[in-house]
Amino acid sequence: MAPNTTHGNNVFEQLHLFQALIDRVPSPIFYKDIHGCYLGCNKAFEDFLGIKQKELIGLSDVDIIKDRQKDPLHGMVDFNIPGCVGAGKYETSIRRPNGSERIVIIEEAPLTDMNGNFAGIVGVINDITDIRIAEKERIRVSKLESLGVLAGGIAHDFNNILTMILGNISLAKIYGGVNTEKLQRLLESAEQAITRAKDLTRQLLTFSKGGTPVKKVASIRDLLESTVAFVLAGTAINYEFDIAPDLSTVEVDENQISQAIGNIVLNAQQAMPNGGTVRIIAENITLANADGPLKKGDYVRISIRDQGIGIPEEYLDAIFDPYFTTKEKAGGLGLSICYSIIQRHQGHIGVESTLGVGTTFVIYLPAAQTEYREEKQTEKTMVMNGNGRILVMDDEETIRSIVGDILQYLGYTVDFAKDGEEAVDMYSSRPYDAVILDLTIPGGMGGKETIKHLRAIDPAVKAIVSSGYSNDPIMSDFAKYGFKDVIIKPYTIHEISNVLKSVIS
Ligand SMILES: Nc1ncnc2c1ncn2[C@@H]1O[C@H](COP(=O)(O)OP(=O)(O)OP(=O)(O)O)[C@@H](O)[C@H]1O
Numbered sequence: 001m002a003p004n005t006t007h008g009n010n011v012f013e014q015l016h017l018f019q020a021l022i023d024r025v026p027s028p029i030f031y032k033d034i035h036g037c038y039l040g041c042n043k044a045f046e047d048f049l050g051i052k053q054k055e056l057i058g059l060s061d062v063d064i065i066k067d068r069q070k071d072p073l074h075g076m077v078d079f080n081i082p083g084c085v086g087a088g089k090y091e092t093s094i095r096r097p098n099g100s101e102r103i104v105i106i107e108e109a110p111l112t113d114m115n116g117n118f119a120g121i122v123g124v125i126n127d128i129t130d131i132r133i134a135e136k137e138r139i140r141v142s143k144l145e146s147l148g149v150l151a152g153g154i155a156h157d158f159n160n161i162l163t164m165i166l167g168n169i170s171l172a173k174i175y176g177g178v179n180t181e182k183l184q185r186l187l188e189s190a191e192q193a194i195t196r197a198k199d200l201t202r203q204l205l206t207f208s209k210g211g212t213p214v215k216k217v218a219s220i221r222d223l224l225e226s227t228v229a230f231v232l233a234g235t236a237i238n239y240e241f242d243i244a245p246d247l248s249t250v251e252v253d254e255n256q257i258s259q260a261i262g263n264i265v266l267n268a269q270q271a272m273p274n275g276g277t278v279r280i281i282a283e284n285i286t287l288a289n290a291d292g293p294l295k296k297g298d299y300v301r302i303s304i305r306d307q308g309i310g311i312p313e314e315y316l317d318a319i320f321d322p323y324f325t326t327k328e329k330a331g332g333l334g335l336s337i338c339y340s341i342i343q344r345h346q347g348h349i350g351v352e353s354t355l356g357v358g359t360t361f362v363i364y365l366p367a368a369q370t371e372y373r374e375e376k377q378t379e380k381t382m383v384m385n386g387n388g389r390i391l392v393m394d395d396e397e398t399i400r401s402i403v404g405d406i407l408q409y410l411g412y413t414v415d416f417a418k419d420g421e422e423a424v425d426m427y428s429s430r431p432y433d434a435v436i437l438d439l440t441i442p443g444g445m446g447g448k449e450t451i452k453h454l455r456a457i458d459p460a461v462k463a464i465v466s467s468g469y470s471n472d473p474i475m476s477d478f479a480k481y482g483f484k485d486v487i488i489k490p491y492t493i494h495e496i497s498n499v500l501k502s503v504i505s
């Protein structure tokens with residue numbers, strides 16, 4: 001017999017059935033009239049909010065939520081304005097009777113009567129607290145895993161470098177008095193290892209805020225030629241350049257760009273285990289319109305093409321991700337570093353690849369409007385002697401002493417200050433030909449403040465800002481702050497001698 005829905009007795013039966021039905025649902029369910037007053041709920045709702053259905057009926061959220069200010073559930077009230085027919089889904093938190101705070105997603109849908117008129121709201125509460133906790137846990141674990149890969153890679157490289165330095169120095173001590181030629185070679189080797197350690201920290205810094213490029217007008221030709229030759233020295237890989245004779249200059253952080261190019265060339269070499277040729281093309285390109293991430297304007301486009309194994313299509317999206325690697329014992333950081341460097345130069349890096357044929361990486365760098373002065377580059381490899389009085393401000397005793405030795409060797413007279421106050425005092429009693437200011441002095445006046453005072457005393461002060469960590473805009477924009485030049489620690493005797501020479505002359 002078909003149930004007679006219009007029969008009075010059956011209404012109670014059906015209500016009972018309805019209640020039994022929703023009581024079986026494990027999530028809290030409620031329904032309200034058009035004024036936002038509760039019409040009923042299920043057993044799970046009673047348990048969740050610690051209120052019996054018979055007490056609930058006729059109440060609104062305002063009545064059941066004691067602490068409205070703190071409890072965002074009262075937001076539901078807004079939804080219940082008469083005539084509102086929308087459906088809603090929102091996240092909020094609810095304090096349970098036992099005091100525990102639960103994160104919930106409340107989903108509400110309009111209820112209509114038999115004539116299709118809006119009659120109220122039905123809602124379900126999903127407690128997602130445990131899912132959220134698990135999610136957080138998973139993110140934490142994956143962060144730690146990433147960090148672990150990174151730390152493992154650094155520790156490995158650093159230990160190798162330190163071994164080289166230590167080994168060379170201990171041998172140097174042994175040979176010291178006996179074989180000066182050998183001593184020279186050992187110390188050079190230790191010096192090279194330190195350069196590698198410096199490069200490694202710089203690579204890591206590109207990922208941190210410290211990676212802000214310290215830009216100077218540079219010749220891409222020189223940069224490409226020296227980097228490629230350096231990376232491919234002693235390998236079975238040939239290389240060819242095709243560089244436009246009128247190639248524009250670029251304003252770049254030479255170390256960073258050289259690192260980016262180096263990483264790509266290294267990948268090219270690794271992709272050609274049986275040898276082959278890397279072709280490097282550099283040309284001027286004008287974009288008449290903005291193209292993807294690139295604004296319209298003049299660019300230098302560098303293409304680096306190999307004849308290697310190629311990259312499978314499904315990997316193309318992933319190769320710039322940190323830690324993505326298909327190589328055994330590789331960190332997978334190379335291309336992500338490239339990407340981050342090129343991006344910080346307002347450029348773009350892209351890739352094209354055909355399996356078994358080869359891969360081409362294409363880099364766009366904004367062209368600079370300034371001419372590049374050739375002489376400076378050749379000077380760089382020479383130690384430049386000089387004379388004059390230099391004030392060195394650094395909080396670290398060891399740095400002051402080694403910089404002092406170097407500058408005296410170069411022919412300068414050196415005085416020291418351990419912080420900005422001391423530097424200002426000394427400068428005001430007698431000006432110096434140049435000052436080298438450390439950017440950060442823990443607990444004292446650093447370079448940024450000091451230069452202001454020095455410029456007040458002597459507007460023509462020749463100051464060089466120095467730091468090991470270039471996250472401060474001062475390092476990339478030193479001139480704006482009144483510095484004449486910048487030097488990044490650790491620096492070689494060549495570098496400091498050239499910076500001083502150019503600042504003083
Ligand atoms: N020229 C290329 N030819 C073929 N595959 C490449 C080339 N360049 C990159 N790849 C692929 O992209 C992946 C990521 O490159 P990336 O330089 O970021 O890391 P890696 O070379 O694996 O490790 P690391 O550079 O840290 O030593 C490589 O493992 C390789 O699969």
Ligand SMILES: [Mg+2]
Pocket residue numbers: 263266267333334335
């Ligand atoms: Mg690589």
